[in-house]
Amino acid sequence: MNFSIEKSIEILERTPDVLNTMLQNISADWTSSNEGGETWSVYDIIGHLIHGEKTDWIRRAEIILSEKPGRTFEPFDRLAQFEESEGKSLTQLLEEFKILRKKNIEHLRSKKLTYKNLEEKGIHPAFGEVTLSQLLSTWVVHDLNHIAQISRVMAKQYKAEVGPWIQYLRILQL
Amino acid sequence: MNFSIEKSIEILERTPDVLNTMLQNISADWTSSNEGGETWSVYDIIGHLIHGEKTDWIRRAEIILSEKPGRTFEPFDRLAQFEESEGKSLTQLLEEFKILRKKNIEHLRSKKLTYKNLEEKGIHPAFGEVTLSQLLSTWVVHDLNHIAQISRVMAKQYKAEVGPWIQYLRILQL
Numbered sequence: 001m002n003f004s005i006e007k008s009i010e011i012l013e014r015t016p017d018v019l020n021t022m023l024q025n026i027s028a029d030w031t032s033s034n035e036g037g038e039t040w041s042v043y044d045i046i047g048h049l050i051h052g053e054k055t056d057w058i059r060r061a062e063i064i065l066s067e068k069p070g071r072t073f074e075p076f077d078r079l080a081q082f083e084e085s086e087g088k089s090l091t092q093l094l095e096e097f098k099i100l101r102k103k104n105i106e107h108l109r110s111k112k113l114t115y116k117n118l119e120e121k122g123i124h125p126a127f128g129e130v131t132l133s134q135l136l137s138t139w140v141v142h143d144l145n146h147i148a149q150i151s152r153v154m155a156k157q158y159k160a161e162v163g164p165w166i167q168y169l170r171i172l173q174l
Numbered sequence: 175m176n177f178s179i180e181k182s183i184e185i186l187e188r189t190p191d192v193l194n195t196m197l198q199n200i201s202a203d204w205t206s207s208n209e210g211g212e213t214w215s216v217y218d219i220i221g222h223l224i225h226g227e228k229t230d231w232i233r234r235a236e237i238i239l240s241e242k243p244g245r246t247f248e249p250f251d252r253l254a255q256f257e258e259s260e261g262k263s264l265t266q267l268l269e270e271f272k273i274l275r276k277k278n279i280e281h282l283r284s285k286k287l288t289y290k291n292l293e294e295k296g297i298h299p300a301f302g303e304v305t306l307s308q309l310l311s312t313w314v315v316h317d318l319n320h321i322a323q324i325s326r327v328m329a330k331q332y333k334a335e336v337g338p339w340i341q342y343l344r345i346l347q348l
Contacts, residue, residue, distance in 0.1 A: 001203045001204075001207065001331040001332065001335075002335070003332070003335045007201050007203060007204070010200050010201060010204070011200075011204070011328070014195060014196060014200075017195045018192060018195045018196050021188060021191045021192045021195045022188060022192050022321075026184050026185075026188075027181050027184060029175045029181060030175075030181070030184070030185070033175065124338070127337075127338035127339070127341075128338075130337055130338060130339070131337065133335065134335065134336055134337035134338070134339060137332045137335035137336045137337075137339075138336045138337075138339040138342075138343065140329075140332055141329045141332050141336055141339075141343050141345065141346065142343065144325040144326070144328050144329040144345060145325070145329060145343055145344065145345040147196075147321070147322075147325045148321075148322040148323075148325040148326055148329075148345055149322075151318040151319070151321045151322040151325070152318070152322055154185070154318055155314075155315045155318040155319060155322075157175040158175065158177070158311045158314055158315050161175075161176070161177045161307065161308065161311035162308055162311045162312045162315055163301075163304055163305065163308035163311075163312075164298070164301035164302075164304060164308070165301070165304070165308060165311075165312040165315075167301075168312075169312065169315050169316065169319055170319065171315065171318060171319040171322055172315065174348070
């Protein structure tokens with residue numbers, strides 16, 4: 001499948017509703033525990049998605065499309081949510097993510113990107129040159145990655161409860 | 175987290191809406207391709223979930239709760255969907271799953287299961303003795319497993335599009 005703005009937006013615009021459907025008003029037992037050690041809870045993951053909306057995807061797209069020399073991205077802070085989410089409920093985080101995502105998709109659409117734009121480049125702090133279409137594809141896959149992670153973190157809460165079926169449930173072995 | 179009927183239903187009752195939100199009216203590019211070889215597309219996975227509603231979870235629970243001797247489960251056919259889904263659209267499958275799941279949750283609630291019921295046993299064709307609470311926990315984790323799988327199958331469609339970011343996207347390496 002080749003990159004397409006419209007097909008990317010199909011995923012991006014669904015994610016807030018997918019998360020709301022999965023998580024709204026669910027027992028905290030499913031969302032406040034992690035997979036052990038330094039891993040993230042569902043609550044932590046939503047905070048991470050919010051931080052991406054604020055500082056990563058659209059901001060990096062703007063850097064690529066800017067006329068300025070030196071199109072190097074700021075490194076993304078993968079732990080910012082531990083401070084930023086403090087004191088907020090999961091419901092508040094889900095609502096915040098929904099509002100930010102809607103605004104960012106409107107912003108993306110307003111750019112009316114051409115094929116030429118999609119090949120423009122920025123400098124990733126670790127990888128070097130990356131194109132706008134690679135950045136936008138990554139935004140989409142990043143959403144799906146975290147939906148899968150949320151499913152896995154929730155599944156793990158029942159790891160001890162499934163008995164011998166653990167052998168058939170790959171998600172509990174990841 | 176210990177097994178709870180109510181907390182299990184929180185997940186089970188959300189799954190049809192989660193799938194609808196993720197997949198309804200999305201481009202077939204996301205749902206008709208698989209991960210290569212004999213793997214399943216999103217369309218195949220929804221067919222598999224339908225077959226489980228018809229022949230697995232509630233039917234096995236009934237066997238466990240029956241007074242009859244020899245509470246051995248029928249083996250589950252993991253490939254039944256390739257015949258059963260034939261000629262149906264994804265929209266039809268999503269609707270079929272939603273109706274079956276609703277009926278099965280109503281059936282589960284109507285049993286008014288006691289703690290004692292949850293410890294009753296059936297015979298799994300591969301594992302031997304399993305309890306009702308292990309069966310119901312597995313139903314929940316099975317849903318989450320397939321939501322994660324659907325996310326992964328969709329993500330893989332952009333595997334070549336993300337460029338160097340593939341290194342940071344665990345879902346593309348599974």
